[in-house]
Amino acid sequence: MDFIDELRLLATRISTTRDMVSTEEATKNSMIMPMIKLLGYDPFNPLEVTPELIADVGTKKGEKVDYAVLRDGKPIMLFECKKSGADLHINHAGQLFRYFHVTEARFGVLTNGLVYKFFTDLEQPNKMDEKPFFEFNILEFRERDVAELKKFAKSKFDLDIILATANELKYTRAIQARLSEWVTQPSEDFVRLVSSDLLGSRRFTPAIRDQFTALTKRAFEQLIGARINERLKGAMTAETVSIASVASLPAAVSVTNAQESATNVAPVTEIAGLINTSPEELEAFHSMRAILRDVVPSKRLFMRDAQSYCAILLDDNNRKPVARLRFNNTQRLRLGLFGINKEEEVVDLSCVDDIFNHADRLKTTLAFLLSAGDAVAK
Template identity: 55%
Template structure:
């Protein structure tokens, strides 16, 4: 299973249990240790992941950090953990700052099991920065976030490579924060710069600056809205392979309802199911065939080999239909990531279709050779 699939699976479990975690220890066991495991480290090997690593820092004796990931016996990443319900605040993680100073680790992570803040020492050597250079939220991540996270995996970990991109990540995020602030409250300097580019012929008075402040906010939102719409149009357009699997109809059947529209949610569900099944079958053998009341996912585009049905016609009541033989069992889901919870059933259904074909011998031909 790819890293992104593992993260989605963990995210689905987290949504179910996070409200029941009452202690920091429960957060570690249920949320943080599985995350470290996804990074490729053996959480049960103290030579690789050491819990409660202790060091004496100045007058403070017995300082501990919750987890230290080790390489060749030396810490490379430090983890300080808080309860899942807690907001992350570096002022409440002073031991992480002190421990970073006295170890050879170049990276420190402050986490509540949902958000992971990654720190290093870009500003002053051997002194942990006051702001993270990278933040990963397991319940709200994008593909590019996973690509950055992969750099911290056991198989890819390279200090120099991470440090080379850490500065870019940190300042890109800072610029985004400034732009986001300007969208709401554009600064005087920004308004003056805008006016100097587009306003010609009159002195820039206080009234004009106020007028352009509102126009700038409106222009920002319209520009972003247009960009989002353009991206959505591209994202919602099926790929060539998806067009083939969606539109191909067996010769013995005809689609009578020409008003059926395959939604983006159905396409995303289709992609998730393909991702789940690619461990046991070629994804090109998994087809989508939409209908009025459900969206069928079929094996080899054969309606006698149903994998499941996506019942997404009611956006407020999503459901997936799983098959036990010919019987369909319907399960409600709160969001698309919960499809991963049914991975074993989906694989079991497809496995029943992937059996060695038996070559049947024509009885008459067999007798002729006797």
């Protein structure tokens, strides 16, 4: 059974039994321990999960964090649990703050069995941030949320990969939340900002404010509708793309020259106002950098977004495609893979994290591009 299917089963069970769970202990047993187990950690094995971990902090003795998930005998995640439906305000995470400071764990989780808030130390080393970089709601999640949660699974856990995207994820989601508020209820300051150039010398009276608040909401709706339509058009546009065949060329002939002879290479183009790089595309880009960092420095990999696909390029050269992200159809994530002397092969992804299943293929493509470049240099 796939990870997402197991999550759905747990969500179904929790939704039908949540009204029967009224204490913190019951929440731990029926909601939180199953989630920890779903992530691949055995809650009954003290080498993997330690309940009520004790780590004295200063003058405070005997305090306990509810669960510590261990790796190689050291804590990597700390869980502080509240009863089902309880408020998860940061003021209720005092013990989590203290234990984060005195253990080697880089992630703290505050949960009531329904919502899981993940924290780390992005603002100041070894001090847990006051705002989570990721939240997961077991009763209301999307595929991209599952992809983020899956990174914490035992089989996928990679500290560097999670931290590489945590900062971007935190602020991207915060900006999205603010923009979402402005879409439905533009603040007066925002309306003043967008209308300032339009009003000229006219005063921003209450009547003007009401008029431009309505206009701003309408403009947002129309802009979002237009973007959706463009994405749908891009998803339905048939494309034939390939990298140049080099089988019949001498070894010293460059990939650049070979590709110039191809007739069906689709260049990456950008059309102002129609390009919208999504969080999934950014996450995929950082995942590829993590996969390929032992082949080339990360700074040599670039992302160039286009209307119908997002290209991952070596040295920002569209004649050196490593892969293509075909994520513009939000209901279907697809990855374009390149091979020597082959057209682009498009594969489906159940989530962004599935890119790691194609790590060997990506490394092979990159190695070919690098070796071809070396041949030219000689």
